[in-house]
């Protein structure tokens with residue numbers, strides 16, 4: 001079962017595609033044969049800039065109740081568009097590992113040799129972009145009384161992702177005793193790759209988490225002023241943002257407003273809130289951003305310094321060995337086919353292969369249709385392949401709880 005590609009993922013892990021429990025997404029997308037609902041070409045803006053109004057208009061987004069269906073797709077597509085733009089320019093490189101893993105001392109050749117003799121010994125590898133990725137030696141989210149994994153077959157990530165999720169939830173549980181178990185939705189499939197209904201969730205670094213509710217819910221339920229457990233939900237977001245290697249958190253604007261108002265009542269640092277929450281309208285690219293479809297759950301994308309770096313080193317080898325599919329790539333660009341386009345021409349133009357484009361689009365033949373939009377997996381330009389840098393943490397300044405004084 002090495003030569004799998006997107007389509008087969010559905011056959012191998014039918015549970016993944018079929019069930020996203022408690023997410024009332026349209027059933028149609030669940031079984032839809034393979035990936036590409038060709039993305040709308042329009043590169044959507046990263047996210048609407050938050051209105052400066054301070055009112056909590058009650059969940060005005062009528063689509064929000066659909067959740068995790070096409071909306072989630074759109075949201076993530078928007079995110080990806082922003083990321084693709086970043087990748088094309090001077091973008092933040094993947095971060096460097098902080099706790100040095102002995103595996104990082106291995107050269108590419110040594111890593112290959114080690115994988116050949118004992119594949120598991122190289123640990124989890126996160127390959128490619130979150131929307132064009134794969135996962136090797138993934139780790140399944142363990143069971144705990146502190147959380148409920150809605151679909152264990154789609155709860156595979158890097159060790160770093162799984163640890164970050166567990167640590168964050170455990171901290172909330174420790175600081176706020178009596179916390180109900182938190183709903184954990186999809187992370188990735190066991191081998192990563194396309195996971196319906198998402199565009200991302202492909203490389204073991206994305207997770208959907210429920211909000212804490214009063215009274216508790218074990219599924220994804222739309223968060224409102226009336227039912228959101230602000231204390232615990234804010235604690236969760238704050239922990240993720242300030243204590244884990246997080247790349248972004250997607251939270252509906254209405255929910256962000258509730259969290260920020262709560263944080264202000266608690267006396268959280270205003271400058272920190274500006275830096276972190278998009279709803280404040282102060283930071284061009286804050287870590288917590290709005291995306292449609294995230295009114296009943298939040299989406300966290302973690303950085304996995306070790307698994308990503310090892311994945312980067314082993315990527316070419318794993319493709320050659322057919323462990324990773326050919327369409328694993330650093331980024332995806334959308335191309336609307338014009339007269340005269342062929343897969344060979346597109347492959348040459350974008351520096352990829354025919355097989356990769358076929359894989360990314362579930363194409364069995366080399367036929368392409370004029371006017372249709374195709375996903376093209378692309379490598380990063382060599383100039384962007386810099387040495388990884390350390391991830392940025394978003395820790396607030398120390399609080400004045402222990403007698404320290406702070407002007408307010």
Ligand SMILES: [Zn+2]
Pocket residue numbers: 072198201206207208299
């Ligand atoms: Zn998600």
